[in-house]
Amino acid sequence: MFITIEGVEGSGKSTQLLRLSERLRRLGLPLVVSKEPGGTPLGRELRRLLLEPHASGDAWCPDSELLLFYADRAQHLYAVIRPALAAKQVVLVDRFEDSSRAYQGASGVPDASLDRLSDLVLKGLRPDLTVILDVDPEVSLQRVEVRNLSLGTEFAETRFDHAALAFHRQVRERFLQIARSHPDRVALVPARDPVEQVEAAIWARVAPKLRHAGFEVS
Numbered sequence: 001m002f003i004t005i006e007g008v009e010g011s012g013k014s015t016q017l018l019r020l021s022e023r024l025r026r027l028g029l030p031l032v033v034s035k036e037p038g039g040t041p042l043g044r045e046l047r048r049l050l051l052e053p054h055a056s057g058d059a060w061c062p063d064s065e066l067l068l069f070y071a072d073r074a075q076h077l078y079a080v081i082r083p084a085l086a087a088k089q090v091v092l093v094d095r096f097e098d099s100s101r102a103y104q105g106a107s108g109v110p111d112a113s114l115d116r117l118s119d120l121v122l123k124g125l126r127p128d129l130t131v132i133l134d135v136d137p138e139v140s141l142q143r144v145e146v147r148n149l150s151l152g153t154e155f156a157e158t159r160f161d162h163a164a165l166a167f168h169r170q171v172r173e174r175f176l177q178i179a180r181s182h183p184d185r186v187a188l189v190p191a192r193d194p195v196e197q198v199e200a201a202i203w204a205r206v207a208p209k210l211r212h213a214g215f216e217v218s
């Protein structure tokens with residue numbers, strides 16, 4: 001059972017991922033929790049290269065950025081995701097391919113390039129369920145700002161947090177488009193509601209999938 005969770009920055013993804021993983025652990029399910037970029041030791045190097053501004057001021061061009069995200073994904077699939085799925089574990093991943101389609105797509109990478117890399121790297125593997133937390137970026141970016149202020153900006157800032165609101169609006173549109181195109185795989189969950197309500201909405205989509213796959217969930 002392969003579950004991914006997606007959404008724009010500040011959508012409450014980390015909180016919900018934590019709550020879902022704690023619930024799955026309490027139920028005693030064999031669970032692997034991971035994230036992209038940076039789900040492996042080498043991937044964490046790529047994560048740093050991708051997300052931290054470089055001292056020289058140099059920045060990745062869209063194609064390089066795309067290839068690095070897929071290099072991270074290939075390694076993650078090879079070292080973590082495929083072995084865990086082969087061992088019949090529940091694999092819960094914070095961001096996966098839909099993030100590339102949403103973010104790199106919004107940066108101008110054509111769908112045809114994304115399709116080619118997906119064929120190469122995913123080799124037909126798709127999540128059984130993808131939860132997309134949907135929220136207006138105007139609201140979610142404010143949350144990110146508050147978080148940055150409370151954490152101290154030197155730790156919390158990433159290059160992506162600085163991108164314009166217009167970019168995040170495009171990212172959200174792409175997530176919505178993905179949800180429309182894959183209604184069987186994707187659960188679109190409004191993320192502005194109180195945390196418990198969002199958690200319940202996610203569980204309402206996850207539990208039947210787990211039951212269907214033969215896992216015991218109450």
Ligand code: TYD
Binds near residue numbers: 069097
């Ligand atoms: P992360 O710190 O994980 O942010 P969040 O808490 O919002 O998940 O940062 C991941 C960033 O990388 C986020 O801005 C989205 C971006 N990203 C892509 O652009 N493409 C991808 O394929 C992935 C996996 C992430």
